[in-house]
Amino acid sequence: MFRKIPLAWLQVTREKTRLIVAIAGIAFADILMFVQIGFQEGLYASANGPHYSIKGDLVLVDAKYKTIFYMQSFSRNHLYQALAVEGVKSVDSLYIGSADWINPINRSSRAILVFGIDPTKPTLKFPEVNQNLDSLKQIDKVIFDRGSRPEYGPIAEYFEKGQPFEAEINDVRVKVSGLFTLGASFSAEGNLVASDLTFFRIFDRNSNDIEVGIITLQPNADLESIREQINSQLPDNVKALTIEEFAQIERDYWANSTGIGFIFTIGTIMGFIVGAVIVYQILYSDVSDHLPEYATLKAMGYKDSYLLGVLIQESLILSLLGYLPSSAIAWGLYELTRSATLLPIFMTLNRAILVLFLTILMCSISGAIAVRKLREADPADIF
Secondary structure (H helix, E strand, O other): OOOHHHHHHHHHHHHHHHHHHHHHHHHHHHHHHHHHHHHHHHHHHHHOOOHEEOOEEEEEOOOOOOEEEEHHOEHHHHHHHHHHOOOOEEEEEEEEEEEEOOOOOOOEEEEEEEEEEOOOOOOOOHHHHOOOOHHHHOOEEEEEEEOHHHHHOOHHHHHHOOOOEEEOOOOOOEEEEEEEEEOOOOOOOEEEEEEHHHHHHHHHHOOOOEEEEEEEEEOOOOOHHHHHHHHHHHHOEEEEEEEEHHHHHHHHHHHHOOOHHHHHHHHHHHHHHHHHHHHHHHHHHHHOOHHHHHHHHOOOOOHHHHHHHHHHHHHHHHHHHHHHHHHHHHHHHHHHHHHHHOOOOOOOHHHHHHHHHHHHHHHHHHHHHHHHHHHHHHHHOOO
16 A cells, blocks of 8 residues: 555646646536535524524414415413423413515615514514614514625615615514514525514504414423423414424425525536546546556556556545635635625635535546546557
8 A cells, every 4th residue: 555655646746737728627527616615504594593593492373384474373371371381380472474674775675584572572583683673663663684785785884874764664664673683594685683563563463463472491301202282282372382393394495496405406516427537537637648657567567557556545635635625715714605695605624524525526536437448558559
């Protein structure tokens, strides 16, 4: 094994121009895979932001729930039925609806996602919301998501300068009394939190119909057992879910019921194929240029398995040389994208390992295919 490594390294570094082209090609393929996988996971994470922001152990939702942007309401009485189950500590209501936000600067209209909560309880996990609950007790006061698209207006800039900002939502005039950070997503390009009474005014509806019931359990309660009890005692039109199940349904909707998951998967596969073709061309050219040398090695008694090992080692060296700059560039692209769009796109260890594995697999497959050319290295043609 020791003798094979220097030979593979010499083969890789012999042609400097070819080496640079190979590294650039592999890096391009890796960057494409990093971008596709990173954007996909980032967009899924943004869609799950509201789900993981709920402060509770279980949620009660409509049985046909698919996505938070098109939620069906149900009677709050079902939530009180869940409160009667042993092990349930408390229940809270969360109202969710999409409204028309009118930018007062240019009078443009844009859909915004509104969360209605009881201002006397910390229903959500946003620290800035919980610190400003008292302001929500005043009617028509709202807390705006600074991570919303700029088309909603310069709300954050006005607020941070101490200037009041008022806007119309479904013909109801509201005033921004605070800011929090959630970020735009598939479901909504903007978000705001209002009290339940303000929510009712915006949507002209009564308090009995809710979108999400938040269930908090007693300490050390058996979550799965209580969830099953709640589902067995409530009608089929509602269901109790863990927060993770709640988020997974949303994720599955965007991955399977829309073209988003398919598009990003195809992009990743295309990056893999592009890289495999590039590495194959490099290795094939290398074998073709040194066919007499390989034939000489065969004449000396080296078997095809040894020569295959050399090519596989070449491909592994190329994969590492191409992966290192691509991971650094991808990290920079993630940072740039996150600052520009506020999407939660980060370089994670799992993603870095996944792309490294795909790179090694891509190059190994190319090396295994290129070895077929070695069969043409017949010692009889040389001697």
